[in-house]
Amino acid sequence: MLLWPHWLALVVVVPLAGSVVTPAVARGSGRVAGRWAIGVMTVTFAIAITLVLRVAQTGPFSYWFGGWEPPYGIEFRFDEFSAFSAVIAFIGLLAVIFSQRYAEQALSPKRIPYYYCLLMLNLTGMIGFTVTGDLFNTYVFMEILSLSGYALVAVSGEKTAEMAAFKYLVLGAVSSLFVLLSIGMLYALTGSLNMADVSARLTAGVPKLPLIVALAAMTLGYMVKAAVFPLHIWLPDAHAIAPSPVSAVLSGLVVKMGVFGMLRMYQIVYRADVVDLSVLNTVLVWLGAISIVMGAFFAIFQDDIKMMLAYSTISNVGYIVMGLGLASQYSLIGASVHVFNHALIKSTLFLAAGAIIHRTGYRTLTDLRGVGHGMPLTGGAMAIGAISIVGIPPTAGFLCKWYIALGAFQAGRPFFGFALVFGALFIFIYYIRMVNAFYFQEPVHPEVARIGEAPVSMLAPMLILAALCLVMGILGRIPLSFIEPAVTRMLATIGG
Amino acid sequence: MEVTDIRPMLAPMISFACAGLVFLMGKKPFWRNFWSLSAASLKLLVVFTMLPGALKGTVYVFRLVEFTPGIGLAFRTDALGMFFGIVSSMLWVFTTIYAIGYMEPEHAQVRFFGFFALCVSATVGIAFAENLLTLFLFYETLTICTYPLVIHEETPEAMKAGRKYLIYTLTGGAFVLLGTVLTYQLCGTITLSKPGILSLSAGPAALTWLFVSLIAGFGVKAAIMPLHGWLPSAMVAPTPVSALLHAVAVVKAGAFGILRVVYNVFGVELLRQMHLTTWLAYLAAFTIIAASFIALFQDNFKRRLAYSTVSQLSYIILGASLLTPWGATAAIVHIANQAFSKITMFFVAGAIQRKTGKTCVHELAGIGYQMPYTMGAFTVAALSFVGVPLFAGFVSKWYLSLGALQSGQWWFALVMIVSSLLNAGYWFPIVYLAFFKSPPGARLRIDEAPWTLLAPTLICAAYVIMLGTTVDVPAMPFSLARAAVQFVFGM
Amino acid sequence: MIEALWTNLDYAASVVLFSIGLYCVITRNNLIKKFMGLNIMETAVFAFIVALGVVEGGDAPIMGADASPPFTNPIPQALILTGIVVAVSTTAIALSLIIRVYRQTGTIEADELREME
Numbered sequence A: 001m002l003l004w005p006h007w008l009a010l011v012v013v014v015p016l017a018g019s020v021v022t023p024a025v026a027r028g029s030g031r032v033a034g035r036w037a038i039g040v041m042t043v044t045f046a047i048a049i050t051l052v053l054r055v056a057q058t059g060p061f062s063y064w065f066g067g068w069e070p071p072y073g074i075e076f077r078f079d080e081f082s083a084f085s086a087v088i089a090f091i092g093l094l095a096v097i098f099s100q101r102y103a104e105q106a107l108s109p110k111r112i113p114y115y116y117c118l119l120m121l122n123l124t125g126m127i128g129f130t131v132t133g134d135l136f137n138t139y140v141f142m143e144i145l146s147l148s149g150y151a152l153v154a155v156s157g158e159k160t161a162e163m164a165a166f167k168y169l170v171l172g173a174v175s176s177l178f179v180l181l182s183i184g185m186l187y188a189l190t191g192s193l194n195m196a197d198v199s200a201r202l203t204a205g206v207p208k209l210p211l212i213v214a215l216a217a218m219t220l221g222y223m224v225k226a227a228v229f230p231l232h233i234w235l236p237d238a239h240a241i242a243p244s245p246v247s248a249v250l251s252g253l254v255v256k257m258g259v260f261g262m263l264r265m266y267q268i269v270y271r272a273d274v275v276d277l278s279v280l281n282t283v284l285v286w287l288g289a290i291s292i293v294m295g296a297f298f299a300i301f302q303d304d305i306k307m308m309l310a311y312s313t314i315s316n317v318g319y320i321v322m323g324l325g326l327a328s329q330y331s332l333i334g335a336s337v338h339v340f341n342h343a344l345i346k347s348t349l350f351l352a353a354g355a356i357i358h359r360t361g362y363r364t365l366t367d368l369r370g371v372g373h374g375m376p377l378t379g380g381a382m383a384i385g386a387i388s389i390v391g392i393p394p395t396a397g398f399l400c401k402w403y404i405a406l407g408a409f410q411a412g413r414p415f416f417g418f419a420l421v422f423g424a425l426f427i428f429i430y431y432i433r434m435v436n437a438f439y440f441q442e443p444v445h446p447e448v449a450r451i452g453e454a455p456v457s458m459l460a461p462m463l464i465l466a467a468l469c470l471v472m473g474i475l476g477r478i479p480l481s482f483i484e485p486a487v488t489r490m491l492a493t494i495g496g
Numbered sequence B: 001m002e003v004t005d006i007r008p009m010l011a012p013m014i015s016f017a018c019a020g021l022v023f024l025m026g027k028k029p030f031w032r033n034f035w036s037l038s039a040a041s042l043k044l045l046v047v048f049t050m051l052p053g054a055l056k057g058t059v060y061v062f063r064l065v066e067f068t069p070g071i072g073l074a075f076r077t078d079a080l081g082m083f084f085g086i087v088s089s090m091l092w093v094f095t096t097i098y099a100i101g102y103m104e105p106e107h108a109q110v111r112f113f114g115f116f117a118l119c120v121s122a123t124v125g126i127a128f129a130e131n132l133l134t135l136f137l138f139y140e141t142l143t144i145c146t147y148p149l150v151i152h153e154e155t156p157e158a159m160k161a162g163r164k165y166l167i168y169t170l171t172g173g174a175f176v177l178l179g180t181v182l183t184y185q186l187c188g189t190i191t192l193s194k195p196g197i198l199s200l201s202a203g204p205a206a207l208t209w210l211f212v213s214l215i216a217g218f219g220v221k222a223a224i225m226p227l228h229g230w231l232p233s234a235m236v237a238p239t240p241v242s243a244l245l246h247a248v249a250v251v252k253a254g255a256f257g258i259l260r261v262v263y264n265v266f267g268v269e270l271l272r273q274m275h276l277t278t279w280l281a282y283l284a285a286f287t288i289i290a291a292s293f294i295a296l297f298q299d300n301f302k303r304r305l306a307y308s309t310v311s312q313l314s315y316i317i318l319g320a321s322l323l324t325p326w327g328a329t330a331a332i333v334h335i336a337n338q339a340f341s342k343i344t345m346f347f348v349a350g351a352i353q354r355k356t357g358k359t360c361v362h363e364l365a366g367i368g369y370q371m372p373y374t375m376g377a378f379t380v381a382a383l384s385f386v387g388v389p390l391f392a393g394f395v396s397k398w399y400l401s402l403g404a405l406q407s408g409q410w411w412f413a414l415v416m417i418v419s420s421l422l423n424a425g426y427w428f429p430i431v432y433l434a435f436f437k438s439p440p441g442a443r444l445r446i447d448e449a450p451w452t453l454l455a456p457t458l459i460c461a462a463y464v465i466m467l468g469t470t471v472d473v474p475a476m477p478f479s480l481a482r483a484a485v486q487f488v489f490g491m
Numbered sequence C: 001m002i003e004a005l006w007t008n009l010d011y012a013a014s015v016v017l018f019s020i021g022l023y024c025v026i027t028r029n030n031l032i033k034k035f036m037g038l039n040i041m042e043t044a045v046f047a048f049i050v051a052l053g054v055v056e057g058g059d060a061p062i063m064g065a066d067a068s069p070p071f072t073n074p075i076p077q078a079l080i081l082t083g084i085v086v087a088v089s090t091t092a093i094a095l096s097l098i099i100r101v102y103r104q105t106g107t108i109e110a111d112e113l114r115e116m117e
Helices: A004-020 A022-026 A030-058 A081-106 A109-131 A135-154 A161-190 A195-201 A208-226 A235-241 A244-272 A278-300 A305-326 A329-360 A376-390 A396-410 A414-440 A446-450 A456-474 A477-492 B007-025 B029-055 B079-102 B109-127 B132-150 B156-187 B204-221 B230-236 B239-266 B268-274 B277-296 B301-321 B325-356 B372-386 B392-406 B411-436 B451-469 B478-489 C002-007 C009-027 C031-052 C074-105 C110-116
Strands: A061-064 A075-078 B002-004 B059-068 B071-077
Touching (some): A004 A022, A004 A030, A004 A075, A004 A109, A022 A109, A030 A081, A030 A109, A075 A109, A081 A244, A081 A329, A109 A244, A135 A161, A161 A208, A161 A235, A161 C009, A195 A244, A208 A244, A208 A305, A235 A244, A244 A305, A278 A414, A329 A396, A329 A477, A376 A396, A376 A414, A376 A456, A396 A414, A396 B059, A477 B059, B007 B071, B007 B079, B029 B079, B029 B109, B029 B478, B079 B109, B079 B451, B079 B478, B109 B132, B109 B239, B132 B239, B156 B204, B156 B230, B156 B239, B204 B268, B230 B239, B230 B301, B239 B268, B239 B301, B239 B325, B239 B478, B277 B411, B301 B392, B325 B392, B325 B478, B372 B392, B372 B411, B392 B411, C009 C031, C031 C074, C074 C110
Antiparallel strands (some): B059 B071
16 A cells, blocks of 8 residues: 555544535535535544544554654654544544534525535544644644534624633633744743653653743643633633534533643653653642533523533533643543543534424423433433433443542552542432422423434434443443553653 | 352342333223232342341352452342341332232322332342442432332422431432442452451541541431431321331431441451541430420420331430441441331321321321230330330340440440330320220220221331341341351451 | 853843743733734744754855865854744644634623633
8 A cells, every 4th residue: 555654644634624615525515515525524433533543552653754863854743642533533423414404404504615624624633743752832722623513613694603702712712822932932941842752751851930930831721721710711602602512512522622631741751751740730630620610500500501511511620621731540541431432422412402492493401301202212312321421320421530530549549539439429419400390390391202213314313422421331441452552651750 | 258149239139120011001090900919029028038047157149240350230148138238128029018918099100119119129229239339229229219208299299308308318429439449449349248448557647538528428317316307297297208208218228338347347356446436325315315305395296206217216326336346236237127127107197098098197196996916016125215125126236235335335235224214205105095084075986097007007016026026037047147247257 | 240241141141032932922912013023032032943053154065176185164054944833833833823813703802802702
């Protein structure tokens, strides 16, 4: 195969090229654009899968652009964490399939090709973000995904969509600048932009104060992206107002990029082992715990179903951030796997919510009473998603939370194990509200209870995802053991 | 001897499949009843086929799935689990017959029978759980599946009771999960197959927290005071639900969980060294007396039953926390004794409500003339609770008192006597009202409940007598309880 | 202290600019002014990174016959070119959003928009 040496680059190049040419290919036809997007994402997903298989067999590997060796050339590096790119491609594919009917109804035909173009650009940005080994590249991909994200939020044309997008944009841009500032400082300190190289050059001679400022700026920037409390204010509006397939992508994937950035930063500084991270860790643990509780707390009072899901994302990112901050073997594994699993779960929920809104035209729990009888399959997918997100075995959410809780005990901080379990309880309460409304309460609009199922192109993606929520729970050992070497390697240099 | 066998998993799966079939085909009453009844009988059959083996000491094990080493879902039928499993599957049959008759005029029957089956599935899952995680999973399933049954009426009152129920039990579930994680952290395993897996080396502070967490988690469902608040309000549920779930499945799941914690997680030896159960025993004793006092003043029939349940459940807790063989025997056999006696009473309350619409104690004057068989069954159950010899309740009280003396805490035997008096105080007035007080107005003719309601009531009443007279009733093998006790105490 | 500030005057200026920009973003009520604050922040970061690459007396790093070391570091300059492109795109999106907000609501004052919600 001629392309085989460039395989790793292709996982970014294919969707990038595919998205840019979409308007040209489609020539104004939304249907063609949709088919094209499915094709591109299928190919991307296939490439990503082969990469994941390769990393599972041989461990991390690199691609050097133009054959230039790092630190001079740009490096793509595919490690175990990068396997998230396959999840991105997969959920992207499903979101695109879901969009086929959704876009027809929600958007004017002329704009549909641009919608797919933006969506794929967003996915490209994320895939690039996960595979790059270069700090500045991180920034570029982050901007690709953020800019397309702002536009995607505004695309729905709802009354408050632009304002939500603008809020998202301002906070997003400020946070990006913090990250860029930090990258600049790291460059000034080490004279390199390659992550592994930066890590190697961060020796004891590097002045401490600028390094700490750089790390703080980067954490701050990524925390905004990850919507960690109290920097979450942009998220609920943006995620609730966006078209549902976009919400699935934003909530399941884009938010994770903030976490992912932190993970990469940890990789750099853990390996270097020049600064004491305990303060940063403590901050993350506490903010994580507060996010869990506050996200759940706000979610309880939401009547809008997508708003509720958006707040639930804040809680779940809280779990991940807490796992990162606990910084023990178990908690890091749990947190990394939760990045994957929450992507699946939250996409299930948002797609199901999208199907419900698409069919009924209502979006508040009050209006949607009884919809579980009208849309049994969608309701079922929603229920599986809800069970998973609470973390009841044998679903996908369970093992990660189990590991993070174990990690809390391992790190000698049982209080956070406690916080985690009771956060789950809180989350349970508002999902029970949802189930209550869907099945057990007298419908406000009688027609909702007889509405009939969503079309196949919507049903299939969410049922696949719902099935995966179960499968990933039962086969939970596989992702855990897959991630474990990466975490071990990450922690190896800080003395166990 | 351990044998790998699918039957421990098959038992919960049958009820589970039954729920699926009811949801799919339950629109027609015939199929709904057919599947419910046949699944109930089939499951009882499956459980019984394991009985001969279990009596000989064979333990059937089935490992379903392992998420990561040591954490997975697995089923196991040791003597204790078998005992609880038999009680619950047996009573499922009776309650199903009863429910078919009782629920006839009700709405949403598909949902009712579907979730009913799921609850029973979860209960047997709890009985046969091999490790704490499986136990927790079914414990939570039980919580969730009971909820639609509690709010069956969908009235504001029912919704409120449902909410209260969920808040109590889900919080309890969270404590159980916390305890499970902590157990795994402390000893690297969560299996329930040994007489105690923890050791003193884990540190007394951690062990104390773990004990408190697990006991609080299971104690919610076992309705130990002050965690009992949900039980009386949950009585808004239809009577078969109150009967099976609030006399057998849900509350016994909590009590059973506590037995597991005491005997299989901590182990008797460790608890003796740590003196952790002393306060639990006092709490249980307090609950026995206090709940009885409250029951004295309840006019609503089902609420009186509910407080009586709260009181009776603490017999099991008390028996377990005495940490003596006799106490353990009492705790285990009381699972069956209380279940049969209490379910009889609930059946009676439901039959009266269906037949006459009466729900309060003071309205029951002369009801014995109208429904002599029903009230006869009630009298049997009442005698059992008071602890008259030849009835089931006597056996529990006898062993419990022996256990108290064995542990040198004779005052708990006194608690038994006081409790007997209080039980007499709130059950005998009903008997008196029913049989010795003429009904107001015209003399009533005999007008019994239909056979679907009457038959299960009478059978259960008959069992109460059998349990009291012959220690080794075929279905409730006392020898299983004895085997469990021997295993736990290493005799 | 003063001396350290004086030798790092370029960095200090960036920090001041950055703070001014952040202040604008947080306090301004008008969406366009908010966004101008963001642009100031961007400029600050760009200036900071470009300043990193300056070498005392260095030439532009262009290969040719008369090129002679020392050169200034070309990498920061290349980075900032990319950065500027990103900044321009952000500006474009932001302005188009502001226009649409104005068309729909007739105002671009944040407090008035909040009242409308």
